[in-house]
Amino acid sequence: MPRCSECGKKVSNGYCKPCNSAHWWDNLQNWTSGNANIDGLIWDSQLNADERWKTLEWIEYSNLKNIEYIAEGGFGIIYKAVWIDGPIKEERIRKRRYFSWSRYKNMVSCWNTEKSEWNRHSNWTVAIKKCRKATSASLEFLDEMKNNSNLNLNDYVNRIYGVTRDPLTNEYAIVTAFQNGGSLRKVISENHNKLSWKKIILMLSDISRGLAEIHSRGYCHKDFHSGNILNSIYGNIYPMIGDFGLSRPMNESVTDKVYGVIPFVAPEVLSGKKYSKAADIYGLGMIMYEIISVEPPFVERDYDQDLALVICKGERPLIPEYAPEYYIDLMTKCWDPIPANRSTADELWNQFNDWGNMNLDGLQNMGFTYERESRWKKRLTAVKESPRPIKKSHNSFASKHLDYSDYISHNNSLYLKETNNIT
Structure with a gap:
């Protein structure tokens, strides 16, 4: 020393x-x-x-x-x-x-x-x-x-x-x-020809480790989406978690207002329930989705109260068929509708770290095959060359006040009544 x-x-x-x-x-x-x-x-x-x-x-x-x-x-x-x-x-x-x-x-x-x-x-x-x-x-x-x-x-x-x-x-x-690589969304777009299964696994290992550190201090991030993952690029990509404007200790809440980017906000939070560490994990699951699909979740839809409603009813974005099964299992566990069923940040970090320490043959055996990677890279290139027009409601994916709990509660009640009448 x-x-x-x-x-x-x-x-x-x-x-x-x-x-x-x-x-x-x-x-x-x-x-x-x-x-x-x-x-x-x-x-x-x-x-x-x-x-x-x-x-x-x-x-x-x-x-x-x-x-x-x-x-x-x-x-x-x-x-x-x-x-x-x-x-x-x-x-x-x-x-x-x-x-x-x-x-x-x-x-x-x-x-x-x-x-x-x-x-x-x-x-x-x-x-x-x-x-x-x-x-x-x-x-x-x-x-x-x-x-x-x-x-x-x-x-x-x-x-x-x-x-x-x-x-x-x-x-x-x-x-x-200042991180020279910008947000995770920017990194995916501008480094599409340099990414690989191994690199995204290591990136997710760093992201989940950072989240685990935050949670270990008794904090929630409360606005966990790809725009708040900042990256430095010096040969490799080094992601860091940023923007703690809404973060606070778990036992402390100065506002009941919900903020965020709709697809990354957990359904229980959209419904008006208290934010938790599990809600951050839901956001991480959607970050995993954005990495594997190369586009933000529900990019084809307006980010409005109707999207919030279908998310609360259980709808999730369509998973690309080239996604490895083990990756899918981990990702979908993160966005489970029941918060208690979601992985913890420590569990995710340990899993990504284990994958990151594997050699290429080991990753192949886990389903991270060259053929799947090739299809993923083709999609990376295609989205880079012909990006989908961004809808006005996406607002550059900036966090905003989401006051949908009454709308969701009312429509969920109607949905349950209709379901009971059918059965």
Whole structure:
């Protein structure tokens, strides 16, 4: 284990909590977000973090450059920018004046003692999520900040760096890691000629592991769809779970409103029941469907209350005949109408991990054959070259408020009466 270059104590991940907390403390009076609640969240993260990626920062808007529009979601607008200072990094110390090199062979530091400043990745590309009308720190904005901070966990969850504020609009914005591959939907479209059974299995292993980490902390994502799976591409594809605007602890609920993209929202949630971890699993099942079918579920239909109703009655998207049987079994278990019958995130991660560790012959024996893969790749190419027109109701697959529970309840009652009359 490396040692802190300042105090010489052993540290994990190159971050010495006592030394670095002292540096954060010394800087508390040098900045403010203009909002006491936001300041408090940032202070808490800085003074209590035991790893550098758990810290949040106030990032002056003037410290961001080359800001460009990327996309608009259900709850805000996403921009790409360059953070001039950049996030904190650890550096290996090759030479120290005060310690014997033979005794401290592996020394690291996030703090530059000679310059009295943090070591940083300067000119770092980031994403900025501007929340609509966030001119004051609303409960929803503070929740998203808090949840993002608590879920700055590992390589499978998109990291949040801090908060900024646009001086022209006075709107607060969240600064996060930028993933160069974009959403899962974009990755499938633009990398159609590079994908394979093995690659999608490894991607699903990472996604399910990230979800398992979220669930292990007692959280639900609550808006789990392919648009919120962000990907970095450096040779391989590395997916990360992002956008925790609706995430919160299982025992905490500030709103009864349902939000999401209809095909990815579990039927019990559409019907007005409480969100659960099993509802996230339903969303993951639909993500599996989008990967294997190359198009979003129910892409041929309007995303409206009538679709929500038939989903609640048990309708699911048509599965391509080339899909491997084991894949189908796992996917359909995720979208079982009874939440208790669905797999857990840990179970999915273990299964995808087992498949990912198999050699090609092993995968062939599991039904992931070359012939099936060839047919899947042909469909990938066909959809890329001749994409289906997107319906207006899909709204670029942005999450929106879904107030269908009364409509579903009324029509389900009529359906049950008709069924009883027939029998």
